[in-house]
Amino acid sequence: MSLDAAVNLVAALLSAACTVWVHRREVHRTPEENQQRRKRLLVRSSILFLALAAIAPVVLYVIVPVVRNGKHHPAPxxxxxxxxxxxxxxxxxxxxxxxxxxxxxxxxxxxxxxxxxxxxxxxxxxxxxxxxxxxxxxxxxxxxxxxxxxxxxxxxxxxxxxxxxxxxxxxxxxxxxxxxxxxxxxxxxxxxxxxxxxxxxxxxxxxxx
Structure with a gap:
């Protein structure tokens, strides 16, 4: 996995985390309730996205190994x-x-x-x-x-x-x-x-x- 791929993976995970946060809370609710809750949850998801984005550099450089040719390589x-x-x-x-x-x-x-x-x-x-x-x-x-x-x-x-x-x-x-x-x-x-x-x-x- 290249460094670019690792960055794209982290970005995808950030987006997915926010999407899951919003949609999982809408199960078994009426459309009116969901519309109101969606507004509140979008605000929460934005906060979550910013928090995760703030720790993304640590994830990339400390936690997530960059793997090339099946071997571990540290981030550059x-x-x-x-x-x-x-x-x-x-x-x-x-x-x-x-x-x-x-x-x-x-x-x-x-x-x-x-x-x-x-x-x-x-x-x-x-x-x-x-x-x-x-x-x-x-x-x-x-x-x-x-x-x-x-x-x-x-x-x-x-x-x-x-x-x-x-x-x-x-x-x-x-x-x-x-x-x-x-x-x-x-x-x-x-x-x-x-x-x-x-x-x-x-x-x-x-x-x-």
Missing amino acids: GPPVGVIVSLFTMEPGYCFQAPGIRRSDYKGLPDFVRVVSCGEKHDAEVYFVGNGWTADVAFPGDDLVNSAAAELCEKKFTDYVGSSPGESVLGYYLWTPSKDSWVQDGDREVGCVAFHTREPIGRSVKGSKL
Whole structure:
């Protein structure tokens, strides 16, 4: 389904919702009663349409996946200003993560607010992908974490242009748990870069920071 088709689908659903709202309330009433109620319901349906139209961008960019060739693809461009699950983030997404530079930071939250990379922000996703093939049995937490760290270090150099050892940036990562590995077939590793001293107002891609 293309983005245009998704937009048309949402528009059709908005129209259908308003139509159903009006017509389902007219069942088993006299023509005079229906005429009076239709006036009131048309006003209500207009309000409903405006309310649904207001949330349509969120539906398109956060809830409704755009599917092409049978695979999931996120809507184009980061959903700036929207709070999303960390695990739906894509490389190039920048977000706020207060406290990430503290030594006692407990790790990345499950939900974050996406911002423009040109705005002061705390962190940027630089890699998301499978770290293992589907046929690999869960090797244990320690091996998962060490393999993910090795992958994130390599991808860090590819993305930033400098190695983690010589950069002012640090990184966090996420990995599959044993449950998600076994039950959901999860093999995903995510890598997140952050400035160790202060928020930054640019993408770290190719920055050699």
